[in-house]
Amino acid sequence: MGRLAFIILAAVLFHSVCSIPLIVAQNSSTRAVVFMYHRFGEDTFPSTSIRIEQFEQQLEFFKNNGFTVLPLEEIVDALSNNTSLPDRAIAITVDDAYRSVYEVAYPRLKELSFPFTVFVAPQTVDEGIAAYMSWQQIQEMHNNGVTFANHSLNHEYLIRKNNEETRESWAKRVRTDIEEAQRRLQEELGSAPALFAYPYGEFNLELMDIVEQLGYTAFGQHSGSIGPLSDRRALPRFPVAEAFADMASFKTKAFSLPMPVAQQEPVNPQTSDKRPLLTIRLASADGNLEQLACYFGNKPMRIQWVEPGKTFRIQADQDLPAGRSRYNCTAPSSVENRYYWFSHQWILPTTR
Secondary structure, X not given: OOXXXXXXXXXXXHHHOOOOOOEOOOOOOOOEEEEEEOEEOOOOOOOOEEOHHHXXXXXXXXXXXXXXXXXXHHHHHHHHHOOOOOOOEEEEEEEOOEHHHXXXXXXXXXXXXXXXXXXXXXXXXXXXXXXXXXHHHHHHHHHOOOEEEEOOOOOOOOOOOOOOOOHHHHHHHHHXXXXXXXXXXXXXXXXXXXXXXXXXXXXXXXXXXXXXXXXXXXXXXXXXXXXXXXXXXXXXXXXXXXXXOOHHHHHHHHOOEEOOEEEEEOOOOEOOOOOXXXXXXXXXXXXXXXXXXXXXXXXXXXXXXXXXXXXXXXXXXXXXXXXXXXXXXXXXXXXXXXXXEEEEEEEEOOOO
């Protein structure tokens, strides 16, 4: 059983024996789910590639189950303007602009008239690396309605400071990197939206602030649905790849709802604490939000309610691994088979 399937099954079993009230939906007309892909049909990269038959099955699921596939910009605009979205609104995004996006994903999405966004690091294209698309292919897709957006200039770990680099010089370097990437996209395509995807899904509070100051709405790789309370400096996306693309868990993701998180402490995912404490305050409009299950890896976490139904704390009882990890929380909605979902990423620095 995959990790996601385990989490959902455990949540279902937990919730089935509890009599605590279900979540009351908040601002349900402004929410969406964003999926993130990398490679298509590149079976030698199962951690980042999805098999073609899996991808086709997912597209058929969208087509046949009342989902509305929207441009990512339209979802961001709705969040900014507090306007309504269709009940089953989703966006499809792809990171890194691998050649299989052009050869496999693009013709299938084009046939269904599904819009999608590709986050590209322009230097990988400039260098003519065989694994990536060419500017000619990108231009063709752009002319046919595909959106291309900023994924940094050359896909480096932006949160990592170089040796002897000060905070100020690091911030200047990162700003220049993002601005140069945007300039290259605009130069090649004529325009580029103010959307940004963090390379490797890694960000910290300093980088979030820089991205906001530059005027971007940014996306990570931590799981969850997007809603009006979501932090536009680091919006969640559900990663999809061969290793965790079974249809049962995929459907749960597609139907997921945004957990109404009004405040969290800390916001910064980067930490030196191997067992960090996370405090979450839920929106006051959701006073009945009490039925909750949280997980670190496959292991259920103890939930400490500071204020029942409103504020809770969770903390891992084992050390975080070096690199990226997450706390995941789910709770059932009043609509059958739909789950509220929240994920907080942690980044424990690796030894360089």
